Amino acid sequence: MDQQLFKLETENGIKTCKVLFTFDTDDHSYCIYSIVDEEGNESDEISAVRYELDENLEMTNFQELETEEEWDMVEEVYNTLIDTFSEDKTFTAVDEEGNEVECKIVHQFAIEDFGKSYVIYSIENEDENSGLYAASYVSSEDGAIQEIFPIESEEEWKKVEQTFELLNQSNR
Structure with a gap:
């Protein structure tokens, strides 16, 4: 597939x-x-714009994002995309009985108010109806989930639930 390029002033x-x-x-x-850049090297920096399609179905009329809410929504979509296509979608945790369990990552995100990263996950090889779990986590140097921790407060749970609801809305 050819990469799609466009010019932006x-x-x-x-x-x-x-x-x-x-x-x-x-x-x-x-x-x-x-x-x-001019040599064809892609920057690590990622950004976003709004656009319209012209009569030839080409992107045109680029506009900067206007609000913090709009940037937050685009960031959430981007993070969901990264989560969906990242290769390492599992981690190992230890259950209450000391057994190692394989966990499947559904979504990872950070909440700046608490300075923590969070993961929504399911347990591999568990009944499909067993549900989803959420925890805060610490990552290793390579970005993998190293250790998970329980969510500590009602305020934290509310923020995690808001993210979970946004995730559910974007999957509909």
Whole structure:
């Protein structure tokens, strides 16, 4: 598949951008992209814009995101995309009886208010109806989940539940 590139006028001039992902909401179409330099090297920096399609179904009329809520929504979609396509989607935990259990990662996210990372997960080889679990976690140097911890307060649970609800809405 050919990579899709587009030109974007910025305050620093016209930039070549590589489309990483596009998605639509009820109100707008969004493009998550990276900058490509003159030699064709892709930047590690990721950003997003709103866009419209012209009569040839080409992206046009690029607009900056306007609100913090809009940036948060785009970031959540991006993180869900990364979670969906990341290769290592499991981790090992120890249950109450001291047994190692394989856990499947459903979603990972951070809540800045608490300065912690969280994971929503299910237990592998457990009955499908057993449900989902949530915990805070510490990651290893390579970014894998190293250790999980119980969620400590009602306030934390409310924030985790809000993220879980957003995840459910985006999967509908």
